[in-house]
Amino acid sequence: xxxxxxxxxxxxxxxxxxxxxxxxxxxxxxxxxxxxxxxxxxxxxxxxxxxxxxxxxxxxxxxxxxxxxxxxxxxxxxxxxxxxxxxxxxxxxxxxxxxxxxxxxxxxxxxxxxxxxxxxxxxxxxxxxxxxxxxxxxxxxxxxxxxxxxxxxxxxxxxxxxxxxxxxxxxxxxxxxxxxxxxxxxxxxxxxxxxxxxxxxxxxxxxxxxxxxxxxxxxxxxxxxxxxxxxxxxxxxxxxxxxxxxxxxxxxxxxxxxxxxxxxxxxxxxxxxxxxxxxxxxxxxxx
Numbered sequence: 001x002x003x004x005x006x007x008x009x010x011x012x013x014x015x016x017x018x019x020x021x022x023x024x025x026x027x028x029x030x031x032x033x034x035x036x037x038x039x040x041x042x043x044x045x046x047x048x049x050x051x052x053x054x055x056x057x058x059x060x061x062x063x064x065x066x067x068x069x070x071x072x073x074x075x076x077x078x079x080x081x082x083x084x085x086x087x088x089x090x091x092x093x094x095x096x097x098x099x100x101x102x103x104x105x106x107x108x109x110x111x112x113x114x115x116x117x118x119x120x121x122x123x124x125x126x127x128x129x130x131x132x133x134x135x136x137x138x139x140x141x142x143x144x145x146x147x148x149x150x151x152x153x154x155x156x157x158x159x160x161x162x163x164x165x166x167x168x169x170x171x172x173x174x175x176x177x178x179x180x181x182x183x184x185x186x187x188x189x190x191x192x193x194x195x196x197x198x199x200x201x202x203x204x205x206x207x208x209x210x211x212x213x214x215x216x217x218x219x220x221x222x223x224x225x226x227x228x229x230x231x232x233x234x235x236x237x238x239x240x241x242x243x244x245x246x247x248x249x250x251x252x253x254x255x256x257x258x259x260x261x262x263x264x265x266x267x268x269x270x271x272x273x274x275x276x277x278x279x280x281x282x283x284x285x286x287x
Contacts, residue, residue, distance in 0.1 A: 001039060003075070006068045008035050009047070013065045016054040039064075069137070076139050077268035088272040089118035095132035095144030096123055098217040099193065099237055100259055105145075112279055119272045127215060128190025136264050142273045143263035148192025159261035159280045163234045165196060166255075167248040170227040183210040185220050185229040192257065197232045200254050 011021035012032065022029040040047050047061035057065060083090065096105070109121060124141050126132050132144035137154065147163075169182075184201075186194040201207065212229050214220050217237060223229045225244050234257070238245045249255070261280060263273065 001042060003071075005035055005039055006071050006075075008032055009039070009065060009068045010072060012036065012048065012055060013057055013061070013068075016056065018055060073139065073264070073267065080268050080270055084270050086271055087118065088116040088270075088275050090270065090272055091120045091122055092270075092272045092276060093122045093124060093141040094276075095135055095141040095146075096125055097129070097132070097145060097147050097191075097259075098125060098127050098187065098220075099147055099234055100145040104236075108279060108283055111283075112276055115279075116272065116275060127187035129192065130190055133262075136262065142270065143261055143277075145259060145261050147259045148195070148257060154265050155262040156265040157260045157262055158277045161259050161284075163236070163257050163259055164255050165193065165232055165234050165257055166250060167230055167232055168224055168235070168238060169230045169246050169248065170225055171244055171246045172227070179204065179206055179230075183212060183229040185212040185214060185223040185231045187220070188213055188215060193231075193233055196254055196257070200232060200250065203251075203254075 007025060008021065008027070011024050012018055015021050015024065018032050018036075019029050021027075022032045025032070036047060043060075043064075045060040045064075046058050047064055048055040048057055113119070113121060124132070124135065124144075126135075129146040129148055132141070132146055133155065135141045136144055143158065184197055186197055188194070210229075212223055214223065220231060220233075221237065224231050225241075232250070232254075235242075235247055238247075261277070263269065263277075269277075
């Protein structure tokens, strides 16, 4: 087996298509097919089941992919360790859920950037924790702020804070007569606040008149501020213009949530990331 075979197996496993993996790696499709067959002959196992529309890993293929991920991560960590000269530099890639991108967080980033000008910060936004977890596992980001019950095997929590969520609506002198008349604005499936909204509606025996799905905080708040819909979010999301909104309490079982900063468990921690984690805990930031 060659080290480049690791990238081939991972690319095919991710996409489920040999053609797409070949395009991603800039290889000829026939080369990818040949390399997979060679691995199967070398280890005397079938790694993928072939179908008309793509390929699916066999049980042994799933095992092979897990080993390939570990080897890939070790090689990535080795490369990063050799480049790290001790003084924070390079790129720090941070994933962040839309609800955590508050002014307080930006203040922390600004303080970090002033203290470590050689570090280039890259922010990756998402609404679903699983997207950011995947990006950590594939080395696309160094760590991420994730909301909700998100900590899974393979992740290490470096910072944690408790938060509360509430029903948020447009501020008006005329209160809504019944929540049955209300539309709800939510992020796509996978967002923990959408899950809370759906559980709340089910618990109360309500059905949303209309569920409006958006992908950015700006669009979500626009829907609420205009009176089109209600939402369930942490109050921190309305910090820029709190007077435009009304906040309503939820029952205890829906109120509490957690935001954590996580990184890959057992993974190499660059000096840039280590200094960022130290600053987070030193400032005890709240969103």
